Amino acid sequence: MAAAPGALRSHCETFVNSLESLGREELAARWEIARRSIRDNGVTYNVYRDPQGMDRPWELDMIPLLLPPAEWAQIEAALIQRARLLNLVLADIYGPQRLIREGLLPPSLLYANPGFLRPCHGMRVPGDIHLHLHGVDMARSASGQWWVLADRTQSPSGTGYALENRIVLRRSLPEAFRDCQVHRLASFFRAQRETLAALAPAGRNHPQIVLLTPGPYNETYFEHAYLARYLGFPLVEGGDLTVRDRRVFIKTLEGLQPVDVILRRLDDSFCDPLELRADSFLGVAGLVEAARAGNVTIANALGTGVIETPAILAFLPGLCRHLLGEELRLPSVATWWCGQSKELQYVLDHLGELVVKRAFPRDVREPIFGETLSESEKAALADEIRARPYDFVAQEKIALSTAPVWLDHRLEPRSLVVRAYATAARDSYMVMPGALTRVANAPQSTVVSMQSGGGSKDTWVLSNGPVSPVTLLPSAEGPVVLERAPTDLPSRVADNLFWLGRYAERSEGLVRLLRSAASRLTDESGSTDAPELSALLQTMTAMDLLPRRFGERVPLADLEQEILAMIFKQRRQSSLRQTLNQLRQFATVARDRLSIDTWRILNQLHHDVRTPKARVQLDAALALLNRTIMDLAAFSGMEMENMTRGNGWRFLDIGRRLERSVNLVTLVRAALSATNASDAILEPLLEIADSSMTYRRRYYAQARLAPVLDLLLADDGNPRSLAFQVTALAGHIDHLPRPPRAPVPTREQAAITRLQATLREADIKGLCEAQRQGSAAPLDDLLYGFVTELQGLSDTIAHYYFSHAGPQAS
């Protein structure tokens, strides 16, 4: 299936002409923007054992791989055939096993294969589809012939990266994209979604489909979050799911909601600790039994990993003739499985020319190129193969064709491997008109893998005529196509920014509280029974910030020590140091969203509270607290003035507003109950809530309970009041991205509306009078109601928008 050289040239010409018309500088400038958007979108790929740690930015090359129509038509037909074939092979392996009895598959290929999941044998799968999504790694040899290198059959990765590549490239090179008449990808994802919905267990009209991820430490976690949002499926980890009465449910605040279809990105054996790997913490106990009972559809079906072994490649031509009555359209690279005596002998005789791989790899292993081995290394390898022959395959080394890669303003040839995809669709398969193309990381390298640090390319399948535009508007069934407006934000990043906002505010609240106490301690000449200090200490005790005995009279030295410990002690619960450490941790994971200046401020904060060498006096600590308040103000200034108003900023600000509301109400409630609403606590309250100035300007008077509470709770002109925070939150919530078929109003909207109504209707003056007359309960109930509602709101947001492994903070 070599490409017709003429056709290829003409398509290339179109592309090159289009680029040339832009000019080098324009190209370079556009590419810089594209790279930044990859970074900003948080497109990452985790490389295990990478000394630089997690979250390596995704590498994309500016030059797409062009595939002309005729060449693609042949690939497409071949891939459909291959997916149908492999699905039939799987159905036989997990069913009657005739292929083994009839000698078309060696039994040892199954028995020695850890991917053969015995608990899944005999299980029926909906529509007899085991293989929902098939990934095929292909390479083109120098002559133009395509070869299959490997099949990915359990949970092929890369469709999301292919989509992201397309979005970036299309935005950078819109002229070339239009001129070349490139096929769009959206129809593929729509087909995938429709198939999954259609395969839900019988009788489920609006099936709940979820995407199951192993979590943020997985190499392709970015893609899981990305696809989940693109396809409109909730992203869940094993811990979010539970099995009851042989049905799968997702745990929500409203209770358990049934799950009908699981699109899994978790390897087979990790899916159920009860029946599969007992040491898996990522799966769902009872999942296999639920699938066996026909109560949930799992895509790809459990056990599909059994045919990922390269050992099976040698048998595919025979299997294809037997099962489909056709010749295999796309050859696999020549493969010898050492589990058979003749093949073993051949491999041992030709070690120097072959590439040796593990047949059933338990972890990432580089292939061994026989030509690079010394005689003694070859002998050692031969020994190893003889000891466990069925663990090895050998493949012919093929010369990969190269494609030009854009590097430092010039082009360089690199070897490439294309991963193409087929999804089950209407009794057959549909091939993605595009692919994820990966390129080697060095000019001479023949190893092409993202794990070994290569890059990627977009893949343009060209059309002979104009391509019908695929609508980007949500269809009646919900959006399949992601909008690339600022609504797009990886849920992991949203999560971190939300907590970054909460911890920034938590730090500020704590510093202000500590400062109020410390300043009174230093200037009210040595007595803990000065009324304001004493009221403050009682409040802090009620908030569990201080041990109980500080509610009474204590020696001044003890109190000083305690306040210093609350600032500097690393291991003390809720100490300032611990809170700032956590702030920094969230900042670290959201670092690509923060400007260098912001990062600098955060560094400063972190350094200030590290345990000082000499003993610190309280007045020095007070100076430090003042400085910390300035730093935190600088941080929030950066956030207000310098961050784009996308969803990232929105979640950061939601976190901040929520935390400020909860802190304020908690503080007021503790203050009133601990001091029986004493006037002595009012001044400190205004101070901690940074509202003293406003109060003076409004009332020109001594602090009194009713006006203080009105200012702190209900006055929406005061940027520190609860009412102000709630109004801001309501605005944010109205702008949050909506999942398809979300109820209107959403639960967040309903919660915030309730809060607003309660605030509006609250008779603060009346409640304060009642409090004065000894009836504290109604006011306390009001405040308690606020805290509960706010915490519920936080949980709802966290659960809905980032319900993956959210941090265990509270």
Next chain:
Amino acid sequence: MRYTISHTTTYRYSDEVSVSHHLARLKPRQSAGQRCVNCEQAIEPSPAARSEREDYFGNIVTFFAIHTPHEQLKVQARCEIDVTPPTAPPPEQTPPWEQVRDGFEGDPSTETLAAYEFVFDSPLIRTSRTLAEYAAESFPPGRAFLQGVTDLTRRIHGDFIFDAKATTVATPLNEVFESRRGVCQDFAQLQIACLRSLGLPARYVSGYLETRPPPGRPRLAGADASHAWVSVYNPGTGWIDVDPTNNQAPANRHITVAWGRDFSDVSPIRGVILGGGDHAVNVAVDVIALGGEE
């Protein structure tokens, strides 16, 4: 010979368990030499879901899930079973062991295929050169298969010390091999690993062994335990049991519950619980002979 067997497993948890899922393989499988007369399982608290099926190897497995909070789980299996002593061929009449090893490739008969599966590595058993060397002493060229197996059984019994404290369920085989200590489960898996290292088919059998008190002493209730031994495949006559822990060919005092590639395929109760904290397990087994032919 008829036996009544009672096998009670009690889990006590330090914290409440809110949800639990379990798989139990406690019902003896039916076979030519075994016929269950009466078999029942009682589970407390009462499971919300329960189903029974045959697993891949033909063992009877019960799935059950408990959704009510509990601090104790009690699974009580009782059965009455008739056991007919198996007949093994005279060892010297079995084929040379190499013939057994080489007889699998190209024979697609159901019985051969079913045996071939037990030549390969399994989750808890990995073959190795060290074990092959250890086993080779019992299998000089041309030796009759079952003679070799019997000799290997005798050697393991002699070389290894029964020591209930030396190993746990999770102790890997190479440690057992080095320390030369373990319990029936270790010896069975070790012998299987030795045989598979030579390319010979062997499977893991779990079940019970009737123990008899010393003459003149009464039987102690609950004194018995689950037991494990090995079965090897002899082409032509089928599977033959050997017991490396007791150095004997099981007669009718062994009662088979389940078999598989290793312990992980047949563990009597396997579970995943939510909550629970620490737990303590108590297992009480009674195997009582009701009489019949010896």
